[in-house]
Amino acid sequence: MENIIQCEHVTHYYGDRLIYEDLNFEVQRGKILGLLGKNGTGKTTIINILNGYLKPRAGVCRLFGEEMSRLSPATKARVGLLLEGHVQHTYFNAEQIERFYSRFFPHWRRDAYHALLEKLHVAPTQKISTMSCGQRSQVALGLLFAQDPELLVLDDFSMGLDPGYRRLFVEYLKEYAAAGQKTVFLTSHIIQDMEMLIDDCIILDYGRILLHEPTRHILDHFRRYRFPSPAIGEVEGMWHAGPAGDHWEAYSFLPEEEVARRLAHAAGELTSERLSLEDAFIGLTGKY
Amino acid sequence: MKKRITRVILLLLATALAAWALPALVKKATRSPERYPFIYYSSLLKELCVIDYSDDDTPLSDLSGKKYTTAQFDSLLPLLNFRQLMADGRLPDSIDGHAVTPPVLRAASFVFRHYPATVRGPRPALHVLFESMPRRVGLEMPGDVFRLDDKIEFIDCETNRVNGEKSARFQQTLEKRGYRFPARWNAGNPNPRKAYDEGYFSLDADGRLFHLKMVNGKPYARDTRASETVDVAAFSVLEVANKRFYGFLFGKQGEVYILEERDGGYPLARLDIEPFDLYRDQLTIMGNLLYWNVAVTNPSGRAYYALRSEDLAQVAEHRVAHRPDTWERAAGWFFPVYLTLDDPDSAYIYPRLHVTGAWFHAPLLLLAPLLAGRRGRRVLYAIYILITGFAGLLALLALPDTFTKKSRKR
Amino acid sequence: MIQAILYKEWIKTRRAVLLAAALLAGYVAYAAIHTGQLFRVDGAVATWANMILKDAFPLPAALRWLPLLTGVLAGIAQFVPEMTNKRLKLTLHLPMPERRVLSVMLLYGAGTLVALYAATILAAWGILARYYPAEFLAGFLWRALPWFVAGVVGYLFAAWTCVEPAWTRRASNALVATGALAACYLDAPAGGYLPMLPYLALLTGAGFCLPFYSAARFKEGAQ
Numbered sequence: 019m020e021n022i023i024q025c026e027h028v029t030h031y032y033g034d035r036l037i038y039e040d041l042n043f044e045v046q047r048g049k050i051l052g053l054l055g056k057n058g059t060g061k062t063t064i065i066n067i068l069n070g071y072l073k074p075r076a077g078v079c080r081l082f083g084e085e086m087s088r089l090s091p092a093t094k095a096r097v098g099l100l101l102e103g104h105v106q107h108t109y110f111n112a113e114q115i116e117r118f119y120s121r122f123f124p125h126w127r128r129d130a131y132h133a134l135l136e137k138l139h140v141a142p143t144q145k146i147s148t149m150s151c152g153q154r155s156q157v158a159l160g161l162l163f164a165q166d167p168e169l170l171v172l173d174d175f176s177m178g179l180d181p182g183y184r185r186l187f188v189e190y191l192k193e194y195a196a197a198g199q200k201t202v203f204l205t206s207h208i209i210q211d212m213e214m215l216i217d218d219c220i221i222l223d224y225g226r227i228l229l230h231e232p233t234r235h236i237l238d239h240f241r242r243y244r245f246p247s248p249a250i251g252e253v254e255g256m257w258h259a260g261p262a263g264d265h266w267e268a269y270s271f272l273p274e275e276e277v278a279r280r281l282a283h284a285a286g287e288l289t290s291e292r293l294s295l296e297d298a299f300i301g302l303t304g305k306y
Numbered sequence: 307m308k309k310r311i312t313r314v315i316l317l318l319l320a321t322a323l324a325a326w327a328l329p330a331l332v333k334k335a336t337r338s339p340e341r342y343p344f345i346y347y348s349s350l351l352k353e354l355c356v357i358d359y360s361d362d363d364t365p366l367s368d369l370s371g372k373k374y375t376t377a378q379f380d381s382l383l384p385l386l387n388f389r390q391l392m393a394d395g396r397l398p399d400s401i402d403g404h405a406v407t408p409p410v411l412r413a414a415s416f417v418f419r420h421y422p423a424t425v426r427g428p429r430p431a432l433h434v435l436f437e438s439m440p441r442r443v444g445l446e447m448p449g450d451v452f453r454l455d456d457k458i459e460f461i462d463c464e465t466n467r468v469n470g471e472k473s474a475r476f477q478q479t480l481e482k483r484g485y486r487f488p489a490r491w492n493a494g495n496p497n498p499r500k501a502y503d504e505g506y507f508s509l510d511a512d513g514r515l516f517h518l519k520m521v522n523g524k525p526y527a528r529d530t531r532a533s534e535t536v537d538v539a540a541f542s543v544l545e546v547a548n549k550r551f552y553g554f555l556f557g558k559q560g561e562v563y564i565l566e567e568r569d570g571g572y573p574l575a576r577l578d579i580e581p582f583d584l585y586r587d588q589l590t591i592m593g594n595l596l597y598w599n600v601a602v603t604n605p606s607g608r609a610y611y612a613l614r615s616e617d618l619a620q621v622a623e624h625r626v627a628h629r630p631d632t633w634e635r636a637a638g639w640f641f642p643v644y645l646t647l648d649d650p651d652s653a654y655i656y657p658r659l660h661v662t663g664a665w666f667h668a669p670l671l672l673l674a675p676l677l678a679g680r681r682g683r684r685v686l687y688a689i690y691i692l693i694t695g696f697a698g699l700l701a702l703l704a705l706p707d708t709f710t711k712k713s714r715k716r
Numbered sequence: 717m718i719q720a721i722l723y724k725e726w727i728k729t730r731r732a733v734l735l736a737a738a739l740l741a742g743y744v745a746y747a748a749i750h751t752g753q754l755f756r757v758d759g760a761v762a763t764w765a766n767m768i769l770k771d772a773f774p775l776p777a778a779l780r781w782l783p784l785l786t787g788v789l790a791g792i793a794q795f796v797p798e799m800t801n802k803r804l805k806l807t808l809h810l811p812m813p814e815r816r817v818l819s820v821m822l823l824y825g826a827g828t829l830v831a832l833y834a835a836t837i838l839a840a841w842g843i844l845a846r847y848y849p850a851e852f853l854a855g856f857l858w859r860a861l862p863w864f865v866a867g868v869v870g871y872l873f874a875a876w877t878c879v880e881p882a883w884t885r886r887a888s889n890a891l892v893a894t895g896a897l898a899a900c901y902l903d904a905p906a907g908g909y910l911p912m913l914p915y916l917a918l919l920t921g922a923g924f925c926l927p928f929y930s931a932a933r934f935k936e937g938a939q
Contacts, residue, residue: 032939071805072937087935095811105801109728118727121720122811312929316892319922323895428858428907431851432768447761451768453851461849463760496768647912648902655904656911704888706933 020047021080022169022201028067028077030060036225037063041077043220043230050195050202052212052233055222056303061205062102064222065173068203069099081169095123098167102174104158108147112140112157116164123165131164134190138183151178159187163194170194172204176211184208188215213237213295221302228302233295239271240298246286253280258304269293269301313705320701321694322645326657328697329637329644336632347597347612347622348382349402354610354622355383369624385411385594402596413548414595414615420554422585425540427653432461434496436503438519438526445498452476454508454518456488479525480518486511493541493553500545504552507541507565515541517552517572530572532565540584541565546593551575554591556584564618578620579611586651597621638662642695717812718820725794725824732793733828736786740832743782744839747775755847767852771905774844774856783867784897787829791874794825799878804934818931822875822924826868833864855906862909865916866900872923873897879930881938889930896923 023045030037037060045051055061066072068079070086079086084093107115112135120126135142138156140149146157155178162170170191176184188211195202206212212219212233219236221229229236243256244265253259256277259268270277274290281288293301344357348368356367357379366379380387380394384401388411391397400406432451440446450469452460458476460469480487487510494506505519507530514533519526532538536557543553551564555574560581563574579600582589588603593615600611605628612622637644637660646658690698726733751774754763766772773779798804807821808814837857844853873893880886896919899912909916 066937069805069809071802071808071935073935091811091813094809097809099806099809101801101803101805103801105803105806107724107728107797107803107806109797110724114723114727118720118724121717309929309932312925312932315922315925316929319896319919319926320892323892326899327895428905428910430768431854432849434765434768447765449761451764451849453849463764466760466847466849496765498765647899648904653905653908654911655902655909657915704892706882706885706938 021045022047023068023079023081023203024083025064025068025079026077028064028074028079030063030067030072030074030077039225041227043227045201045203045218047201048195048199049218050191050216051204051218051220052216053203053205053220053222054209054212054299055205059222059224061222062173065102065171065203065205068171069097095165096168098162098165098170100158100162100170100172100175103177104151104155104175106146106154106158106161108145108154111143111145113142115146115157115161119161119165125166127164127166130166131160134160134163137186152180152183155179155183159190163190168200170200170202170204172202174205174207176206176208184211191215209296209299210294219295221299223303236298237293237295240293240301241270241274241277242291242293242297242301243268243270243277243281244289244291245281255280257301269298317701317705320704321698322657324700324704325641325643325694325697326645326647328700329641330646332636332640333633336636338631340628340631342601342603342608342626345601345610345624346383346386346592346599349385349596350382352621354612354624357383385415385596404596406595411595414546414550414593416544416546416591416593418542418544418554418589418591418593420542420584420587420589422588422651423653424542425584426649426651429491430496431455433492433494433506435460435494435505435518435520436498437523438503438505438521445500445503447498448520454489454492454506476518476525476527479527480516483516483527484514484529485516485527486514491540493543495543495545501547502545502549504543504545507543507553509538509541513538515555528570528572530565532563532572532574535574536561536563556582560584562589575618577611577618578613580609640696642693644697717810718816721810721812721817721820722824725821728797729790729793729825729828732789733832736789736829737832739782739786740836741839743776743778744836744843747779747840748843750776751843751847760847764848764852767848767855771855773859773906774848774852775840775860779840779860780863780901783829783833783864784870786832787867787869787871788874790825790829791871791878794821795875795878804879804931808931808935814931814935815928818928822872822927825871825875826924829868829871833867837864858910859906862900862912862916865913865920866897869900869916869920869923870897872920872927876923876926876930879927879934881930881934885933885938889926 021044025041025043028041029039053061053064063072067074068081068086070089073087081089081097082093084090089097107118110118116128116131120128134156138153140153140156144153146154149157155175159175175187179187191202192215194200204216216233219229219231219233220227244262244267246265253268255270255272257269259266272280277290278288344359345354346357347353348355351368353368356369358365358367362376364373364375366374366382374382380390381396384391384398388397388406388408392408397408398406432453434448434451436445436448449464450460450462450472452458457473458480459473460476461467462469485508490509490511490513492506492508503519505517505526508516508518510516515530515538517528517530532555536555537559538555539558540556541553544551549567551566552572553565555563555565557563560583562577562579562582564577566573566575577600579602582602583604586604590601592599596615598613598615598618600613602609602611607625607627610624610626611620613619614621641662643659643661646660647655649658687702690702694701767774798807807817810817837860841853841857844856870893873889873896877886877889877893880889899919900916
């Protein structure tokens, strides 16, 4: 499989504050990858580094094999970029901005843009600066679908959207990715949406990647275990053990029998639960 | 545009600005104007005397330092103080054997000044030719102006059109008198606040100096024939009350003459002073009936001469050397090179590079290693600061990425 | 693609450009009234004499600062929207070489200003030519030219300062800009600036290069 995104040994600091140390990952063609992490773990920073808008202290990222700081125009045409907050040129109106971008991309799909706008009742002459947050996001996403890029990089696409819009875009994105070997790299705060969407999952912790696994793998194997009392110390393979009401909780990828064996000293009945991606995320990163 | 190239452009620009603005500020803060004494020739003591008007009791002293009271000052310099003597009723009937009356004294007195900026600057392109024999007292603006370059043309103010008829008359007269166009330059005095008008002096294409004026509305032009004895560099018209001469003529060898008026001819009389640099030296002449007090100032100091009015022969001379002020000393310390855009001796604006040749700022070089993170740059920065001094240091500081990123490396 | 960039710059700056054009047109109209009044009240002879004796400037004094004002206005109108929410990322992400994108943007702004200034000079010239001979007109042009250069340089420096990502550097950029612009406003008689014009051209060239430096810093994420 071809690697569309490659990041090698990326280390970055803001001033003296470490953001990542020796970050490595890659995204293969046709995958939808979600970058999850708590606030301040550097999700947007990764997107900036990927697109050449931040020079990391060390390391290199490549898009379609080209180094991030020197992307050729041809490569840029293959990458659709959504900035955090659906930032766009707000002095245009909906029609003008479409006219502007259409000149840059040979396979411009005007219809895709207008279809989306119509669906969401945006008037073509409405100025973007007067639009609601949701409408603005439609314009920004509509432009990306019209550009029809091979790689979509979306920074927090669900920000400020109501559940209906979110669901709609998730469907659009799925359809888009499925239609033609498209690759999507996205971050989001709303992990519920991701569950339906992403193939692979990178979970960032402060300074490092906590986990990079297929979403399926997490949903299938990551469990929450409840057990009554005594506190356990650090147990190999168990995450974030702690009291929850009158019980204790811990998370693990291990099979249930193995967990039972390792928690043998924790007397009492052991129950296990399957988790949503959101619960899994909390299980992995902890509740602050 | 590579980042490194744009960074160098920014560094050069910031250095140039600092090399201009910093010294200008220091200059503004430290410069005091050179104060040369006011020196005047005493027709009684027969020597140059120093006058200090701020001294109320003894304003006058001679060069040996002997002081004189105000009353003595008035009577020792009667040609300077004749108005005061008159008011006191003390004006003598004769000075040095010359009978004097206030009108005679007044008519012979004049002040002439030359500044280098008048020749180092754009020259006026349009001129005013007054009527030399006005019917009424005083001069009136004539209602037209003229240009004199490859032809002479009068332009009417009201209509903004060339007065063809008048222009043709003057053109013909000039041609008839042998004037060859185009003109090199024209010197005149367009200010109507003067006793009378002697028109213009114009250097023609052959380097001959012509006198041009308007008499009773008719053109008057003459070759002064000054070019037969002098290679003329410049002329400055001065309409003195006693009409003895037309103005000052500067030769290319540094000679200064007056162009006299005598029986329709234009004899030259040379001032007995050292060669004069039109483009660098300031000249002040205070003339009176018997003596001319000449002061020539340039960067090295001021020379005072007293000339006999009659034949312009030197009778006394004195020099005061220039003393460097705080600014000039500071420049040597802090600014091995600096820029100025203007110059008191020129009306033109453009960058002038000054090399003081003093490199006492060497301690600044120690800062170079602190500034430059990468080892290779340290030498480069040190050399840059060595050449440019404080200006370069400031520019380096003003630039991003100058400092090391040491603290960030782990 | 260049046309698309020009289209974007026009949509973004049209209000500011129209405002600048209105300011300049208003000035020209005022200059016409001013000059007419001068000749009616003081008379042609006194006015011309004033020009010769005092090297007077024939137009209202606001011309000194008007080009700079419009230049900085244009720079701000064009580049502040690029910097809000770091939209310059979108612009630099366009499939076109980054330097070309920025060049087109700067040439649009500088070209628009030059066109406005040229129209202003021509209009003022047209008015003055009725009243003054060519020598005075040339003097007017030489006197005013550094101010118009200051307008273009001020625009470029405003762009440079806006694009600069770090606030402290913006301050030092503004300082450098102020110093460089001061070189356009020294007292000189008409024609005194002639030998300075090649250096002002150099300054304009440098001003064109500097936004690329800030853009490179922007791309590196300098703070």
